[in-house]
Amino acid sequence: MDAVVGMEGEGPGPSGKPKKIGVVIVGDDAVALDYVAVNLVGLNLKKVFTITEGFRRGYGVKSPDDIQVRGEPLEDMRITDFKAPRSAVMGGIIWPLTSPTIKNLFVEKPVPRTDACTLCYNCMKVCPAGAITKADEAGIPRYNYRKCIRCFCCMETCPEAAIDLKKGALQWLMRT
Ligand code: SF4
Ligand code: SF4
Structure with a gap:
């Protein structure tokens, strides 16, 4: 996932605003990868049903406990002022x-x-x-x-x- 420059607000497309995130996330499990990305920008996981359903249906890792993050610690990269879309x-x-x-x-x-x-x-x-x-x-x-x-x-x-x-x-x- 290229998140060097992400998008916040009402994306996709020009309705959203570019936001510097400064990371590239690599993984072979889409659910785990999305979980890490959502964590990074501090979104409410309960509202990201592609992840909660991904866990439930076994599309990848079954829970956050199964995810290992290598490289920079998430805490050091976390974005605290990311604006989620109003819609969910x-x-x-x-x-x-x-x-x-x-x-x-x-x-x-x-x-x-x-x-x-x-x-x-x-x-x-x-x-x-x-x-x-x-x-x-x-x-x-x-x-x-x-x-x-x-x-x-x-x-x-x-x-x-x-x-x-x-x-x-x-x-x-x-x-x-
Ligand atoms: S959101 Fe609906 S109308 Fe727009 S591109 Fe997708 S399928 Fe087509
Ligand atoms: S300007 Fe109008 S026709 Fe062109 S992409 Fe936007 S909605 Fe569609």
């Missing part, structure tokens, strides 16, 4: 995300803004789910949220930072 996917609670209805109710969705979108269609070109088509009458690309897999690649690639995250209608229920 479902507060760490796992639901059947593959169901479009549940997804639309409980997971944030990317929404282009009419005041900033220039209709460059970078978002449409990179969308792996084919969920974006040409502009509708509102003058912004049309998103099919039943197809959208919430990878947020469109946000990452938008040169205008014109895509906001909008909460699912019932997402407030999932806060911890």
Whole structure:
């Protein structure tokens, strides 16, 4: 993981802010690697469900006790003022995300803004789910949220930072 310069705030893409972290993390276990990175910047592990579920499902190490950190001690590298995004996917609670209805109710969705979108269609070109088509009458690309897999690649690639995250209608229920 290249974390020499990371990103804090509402990433991915230009909506976030570059943040000097100053480390490269190397490991052959993705769950362990993510655990170390999250620890480094002091995020709440309970809200990072890819890690908590990774432990639970045995995708890599089963717990933090199984992780050995070599090289510089974590304490010496820790970033204390890292700003987490305001958003958090479902507060760490796992639901059947593959169901479009549940997804639309409980997971944030990317929404282009009419005041900033220039209709460059970078978002449409990179969308792996084919969920974006040409502009509708509102003058912004049309998103099919039943197809959208919430990878947020469109946000990452938008040169205008014109895509906001909008909460699912019932997402407030999932806060911890
Ligand atoms: S990438 Fe951004 S600016 Fe370009 S069409 Fe999509 S939302 Fe609009
Ligand atoms: S979040 Fe991913 S799947 Fe959804 S519209 Fe954007 S690029 Fe496509």
